[in-house]
Amino acid sequence: MIGIFSGILITTFIPDLLLKKKSSIKQYDDILDRKNVYEFAEYSQWPPFLTDSTFDLNLWRKHCWTNQVSLPTQDPDLYYKRNYTAFSICKDVIHIIDSIYNMKTTIAKVEYPETFAQKIRKIFNDDNTLYAKALEQELHFVINKYSFEHTVYNPLRGRRPIQPPELSFEVYLNQTMEKTSKSCDLCNYQNMTAIDSLGRMENQYAYSAANAFKFDQWHSMFMPRQHDITKLTFKEMKDVFTLAWKWFQAVHKQSPSHRFPTMLWDSLPHGGASQVHPHVHATLHSDHYYGQFESIRFASERYYRDHENAKKHHQKNYFRAIQDIHMAFNLTVSFNGITVLVPITSRKEYDIIVLAENFDERFIKVIYQIVQGYFNKLKQYSFSSCLYLPPLSPNQDDSGLTPIYYRIIPRGQVSSLLSEVSSLDLLSIYNVNKLPAALFAEIITWFQKI
Ligand SMILES: [Zn+2]
Ligand SMILES: [Zn+2]
The missing domain is CATH 3.30.428.10 (HIT-like)
Structure with a gap:
């Protein structure tokens, strides 16, 4: 392992090595020793986990959240109640949301040639609203900035036909x-x-x-x-x-x-x-x-x-x-x-x-x-x-x-x-x-x- 590592280091630091030679080799060994022993993170004492919310849920529902089916991935004004910015509860909770997650919506445009378009329309039972959505698909992205868990939601994709298994x-x-x-x-x-x-x-x-x-x-x-x-x-x-x-x-x-x-x-x-x-x-x-x-x-x-x-x-x-x-x-x-x-x-x-x-x-x-x-x-x-x-x-x-x-x-x-x-x-x-x-x-x- 050290052999491989020093190989990498030597290639990277060749100009330095040429200048200093022996003494620096020892120095690099020190660096290697430090790098090879990966210290596990020290953990702090966190406030305890409790299952009640840290904010007033009723107040939040009253002044801020319109109980949207979707996540606030686009313009916040579309998701929160009118005047929500006037209430500190809304600001506080949105601050908690933003402290962990980034969310955004992008539109993926699609064009279908006529024969394929007919097939797509059939999948949606000739529902024009759904077909219109298929032409401009909303993709909702959510990423956790700490764990990097990352999900893309496309509710339309759930409607694509999937072959049922042969055996029930x-x-x-x-x-x-x-x-x-x-x-x-x-x-x-x-x-x-x-x-x-x-x-x-x-x-x-x-x-x-x-x-x-x-x-x-x-x-x-x-x-x-x-x-x-x-x-x-x-x-x-x-x-x-x-x-x-x-x-x-x-x-x-x-x-x-x-x-x-x-x-x-x-x-x-x-x-x-x-x-x-x-x-x-x-x-x-x-x-x-x-x-x-x-x-x-x-x-x-x-x-x-x-x-x-x-x-x-x-x-x-x-x-x-x-x-x-x-x-x-x-x-x-x-x-x-x-x-x-x-x-x-x-x-x-x-x-x-x-x-x-x-x-x-x-x-x-x-x-x-x-x-x-x-x-x-x-x-x-x-x-x-x-x-x-x-x-x-x-x-x-x-x-x-x-x-x-x-x-x-x-x-x-x-x-x-x-x-x-x-x-x-x-x-x-x-x-x-x-x-x-x-x-x-x-x-x-x-x-x-x-
Ligand atoms: Zn097992
Ligand atoms: Zn058994």
Whole structure:
């Protein structure tokens, strides 16, 4: 590694080297030493994450927000109430929005030759308004200036025809469950799964197994006894999460430097699960979270530092600011201590984030309702989801303390041959073809009071 690095440095600094030779080589070694040890960011103590808004939501709705379906991506006068500039609440909240997000709309013009135009008109059922929109397509861009999550919304693109899968999801699910349940290693866990040094953990509806091929030093799996994910009950899901939580505590006790709990849950092969039997991967990492979440955690640190010099009560918790903004746009539903939100930088249609103050039974109930919504309302049986719990042993160190963070993203039609990810998702920008408000209007119907 050093060889490669010095190679680069030598080419870059050849004129200097020619002048100084030996002594400078030592100097460069020093630079290399410093560069190779990448110090992890120091984290500050942020104000706590709480699930109520930091501003008066009623006042905001009364004086500022017209409850637009769209996001304020163009001229603010189109989105806010007349005279909104006269109210400090409007200014304050818009300031919070602008402190994290940039939003803009651009128009992409399209021309269709006559025969193709006929086809397009047909797609829109000869609706002239929609056809006019197809000629001048509105693209709404949203970027988070701290995490660089970046999404483009084109509601019209959602209407383009997509070939339905040959096999319906019902037939696929029936066939798959029948085929896989007969010889399922996870159903037959006592004989067919590995065990880690902490031994097997079990409760009424769930059990653990070590992963035979690990992706982390502390890595275990937690399964319900139920093979068919579509039949998963709340009790089963609760037992899976409870057992994983116990395992985190046990691992942390044995190895206190492992502090960063993660649960990953993919559903069905189209969601990236290698086994049809539902299973949650739990890992406890040392030093920091996995990169994708650590980058969000560090975005939060930078946001805090940008507001650090404000008076004590104006200091910022990034996650709470994100929540504030989504509350302002009417994209959240809250249950005392738990907030469900449709992110304005969604990765896919029906991307959902849950932020919570505590990891408890009520939280698991909310997650359960979301998964039921995916299954029963959306007929969306494959998904990928993550649950990041706050760092363990916060008594000793509560800097960089993240809230309970859950995120779930649909992974496309279970029986479809078409992949739902592309160079957009993996390598560039997220593309979502329904506006957050339209998605939220559907999701809000999934929840019962808890
Ligand atoms: Zn099974
Ligand atoms: Zn797996």
